[in-house]
Amino acid sequence: xxxxxxxxxxxxxxxxxxxxxxxxxxxxxxxxxxxxxxxxxxxxxxxxxxxxxxxxxxxxxxxxxxxxxxxxxxxxxxxxxxxxxxxxxxxxxxxxxxxxxxxxxxxxxxxxxxxxxxxxxxxxxxxxxxxxxxxxxxxxxxxxxxxxxxxxxxxxxxxxxxxxxxxxxxxxxxxxxxxxxxxxxxxxxxxxxxxxxxxxxxxxxxxxxxxxxxxxxxxxxxxxxxxxxxxxxxxxxxxxxxxxxxxxxxxxxxxxxxxxxxxxxxxxxxxxxxxxxxxxxxxxxxxxxxxxxxxxxxxxxxxxxxxxxxxxxxxxxxxxxxxxxxxxxxxxxxxxxxxxxxxxxxxxxxxxxxxxxxxxxxxxxxxxxxxxxxxxxxxxxxxxxxxxxxxxxxxxxxxxxxxxxxxxxxxxxxxx
Numbered sequence: 002x003x004x005x006x007x008x009x010x011x012x013x014x015x016x017x018x019x020x021x022x023x024x025x026x027x028x029x030x031x032x033x034x035x036x037x038x039x040x041x042x043x044x045x046x047x048x049x050x051x052x053x054x055x056x057x058x059x060x061x062x063x064x065x066x067x068x069x070x071x072x073x074x075x076x077x078x079x080x081x082x083x084x085x086x087x088x089x090x091x092x093x094x095x096x097x098x099x100x101x102x103x104x105x106x107x108x109x110x111x112x113x114x115x116x117x118x119x120x121x122x123x124x125x126x127x128x129x130x131x132x133x134x135x136x137x138x139x140x141x142x143x144x145x146x147x148x149x150x151x152x153x154x155x156x157x158x159x160x161x162x163x164x165x166x167x168x169x170x171x172x173x174x175x176x177x178x179x180x181x182x183x184x185x186x187x188x189x190x191x192x193x194x195x196x197x198x199x200x201x202x203x204x205x206x207x208x209x210x211x212x213x214x215x216x217x218x219x220x221x222x223x224x225x226x227x228x229x230x231x232x233x234x235x236x237x238x239x240x241x242x243x244x245x246x247x248x249x250x251x252x253x254x255x256x257x258x259x260x261x262x263x264x265x266x267x268x269x270x271x272x273x274x275x276x277x278x279x280x281x282x283x284x285x286x287x288x289x290x291x292x293x294x295x296x297x298x299x300x301x302x303x304x305x306x307x308x309x310x311x312x313x314x315x316x317x318x319x320x321x322x323x324x325x326x327x328x329x330x331x332x333x334x335x336x337x338x339x340x341x342x343x344x345x346x347x348x349x350x351x352x353x354x355x356x357x358x359x360x361x362x363x364x365x366x367x368x369x370x371x372x373x374x375x376x377x378x379x380x381x382x383x384x385x386x387x388x389x390x391x392x393x394x395x396x397x398x399x400x401x402x403x404x405x406x407x408x409x410x411x412x413x414x415x416x417x
Contacts, residue, residue, distance in 0.1 A: 002026045003416055006232055006239055007215070008223055009247035011038025013389045013401040015206060016065070017245055018213035020409025027215040028239060030232065032222035036210055039368055040398065042201030045359045047313035048275035049201055051320060052363040055302060056202075058195045059399035061406055066198075069208040073196040076286070080195075080307040084288035085149055086296065086350050091288060106145065113138040118182040122175045129374050130167055131159040137181060149289035152299045155396065156269045156325030157371045166372035166394060199310045202398075226256045228383040243385055243416045245408070249370060250379045250392040263379055264392065266367035268332045269299075269324045272343050275359040276317040281306065282352050287320075290350075292327055298346045299325055321347070326371055336362040370396055387415055 003025040007014045010031030018027050035041075039053035057063075057073075066073050083094045087106060095101040107114070120137050128136075130151055134143040143159060151159045155167060165172045174184025198204040210217065218234075225233045226246070232239045246253050251261035286307055289300035298321060304311065305318040312318070321343045324331045331339065339362050347353045370391050378393045389404055408415070 003242040004028070004240070006030065006230075006241040006244045007247065008226075008232065008244065008253075009038070009390065010036040010217065010219070011247060011390075011401075012040055012206070012209075012398050013038075013247035013391075013405055014245070015209040015213060016402050016405040017247070017389060017409055018215040019065075019209050020406050021412060022212070022214040024409075024412050025242075027213070028241070029213075029215045029217045030221045030223055030234065030239070031217065031219050034220050036217070036219070037203055037206035039365060040202050040206055041363075042203035043273070043361060045273075045275065045361060048273075048316065048318055048359055049304075049311045049313075050273035050275070050318065050361060051202055051304070052271055052273070052361075053365065053368075054202055054398050055304060055307075055320065056195045056197050057205075057398055057402075058193050059403065060193055061402045062399055063193065063196070065209075065402060066196075066205070069205070069212060071198060071204060071208050074199050074308050074310040075194055075196050076307045077309050079284035080286045082283075082285035084283070084285055085146075086288055086290045086294060086300075087145060089294075091282070091350060093283075093285075110139060110142040110146075113142060118180045120180060122179060127163055127165040127375050129160055130162045130164045133164040133168075133172070134159075137175070144293050145291050148293070149291045149300065152292065152325060153289045153322070155371065156267045156299060156322070156369050158326040161326075161371070161373055163372040163374045163376045166376050169394070197308050197311070199308075201311070223256055225258075226253075226386065228385075230385045241385075243387065245387045245389060247390040249367075249390060250388075251367070253388075253392075254379075257382055259382065264373060264376055265371045267324070267326050267369045267371050268329045269322060269365045269368050270331055270339060271363045271365060272321040272323065272339060273359075273361045273363070274319040274321065274343070274347075274357040276319075276355055277358050278315055278317065278355070280317045280351075280353045280355050288350070296346055296350075297328065297331070297342050298323055298350075301347070319347075332364045332366055336360075 005025040005027045007029040018029050021027050041052040043050045084091050092106050095104040117137050131143050134147045148159050151157050178184035221234050230241050250263050254261035284306050287302035290296050302320040381388050
């Protein structure tokens with residue numbers, strides 16, 4: 002069988018190894034002492050916390066869970082409600098047309114929502130997220146609604162983030178249908194339920210590793226990759242018939258003797274807080290904060306309200322997000338300083354005065370790609386090397402799974 006090397010043991014590398022099982026002899030190299038990359042689940046006493054991604058939402062994810070005999074857990078009905086901290090107050094996002102009519106969040110943008118269908122598509126090959134939504138709606142909608150959404154997904158800056166890369170379906174929808182209203186029919190039937198697992202997202206990592214049939218080397222950083230399909234590490238070299246790299250381009254390029262810099266990687270802090278009683282003022286998925294509110298928090302998820310199966314008795318679990326493109330230096334603060342910032346703003350936003358029972362601070366340095374306007378995904382510099390991972394586009398776990406499955410299906414074509 003063909004000898005295959007996979008560089009990177011995050012969700013992209015592990016799922017690719019799984020999809021290649023039976024097709025090749027697979028060796029996977031991971032620099033860290035553990036698998037999973039940014040997917041990591043912590044247990045502190047009887048509190049379950051995610052240090053990275055909290056959910057999946059795709060058919061490929063559901064199919065994979067079924068194949069691995071991994072029962073999913075789905076959000077509670079309360080999780081349908083989401084909030085924004087806007088103009089000094091926690092406000093519910095509208096969930097139906099009647100609420101949209103009276104929501105203060107849509108004050109000043111309702112006419113723009115209606116007029117969007119009359120706005121002609123752009124002839125630009127790309128533009129910033131801020132430019133796109135300002136052009137199709139208005140600046141207020143971009144600032145008040147789109148900005149916090151981008152912060153929650155990309156921890157990014159809408160004034161510099163590529164619309165084509167960040168929201169490709171909306172970008173193409175405008176081109177093909179003339180407006181976002183016109184393209185909404187394309188989305189019907191394509192939405193899949195959000196889900197996780199009773200023991201957290203890292204459960205998927207352990208199942209994939211066990212089922213992949215790959216030879217896995219941990220604590221094995223790659224130092225160079227040769228066009229002769231040789232991969233060097235501090236202790237030995239590996240030869241292969243084909244190499245798959247899941248590393249982000251800024252980390253991969255130096256290993257190839259090339260310059261990086263096609264896109265940047267943002268720093269994000271996740272602060273997990275656990276309370277042994279209800280402390281939230283309302284029920285829901287969580288809330289996000291527009292940058293114009295001048296707060297340090299990007300927002301907070303409320304996992305104890307979302308996945309009830311993960312709770313152990315009466316408890317509140319919060320995952321607070323800080324940092325991102327607008328506050329990259331926060332990762333250099335101490336845990337105590339970050340906790341103090343978070344508790345002060347949680348008191349203001351949610352009225353929480355209770356001290357947490359447990360607190361855990363995780364710095365995700367150089368974690369999320371920030372694609373500039375005009376970004377072009379990197380291409381492999383030589384045959385025999387295939388690129389996967391977030392540098393090619395979608396940054397979600399679901400996008401990584403989908404690409405890994407596509408590459409695994411095209412395996413015999415790739416290695417010819």
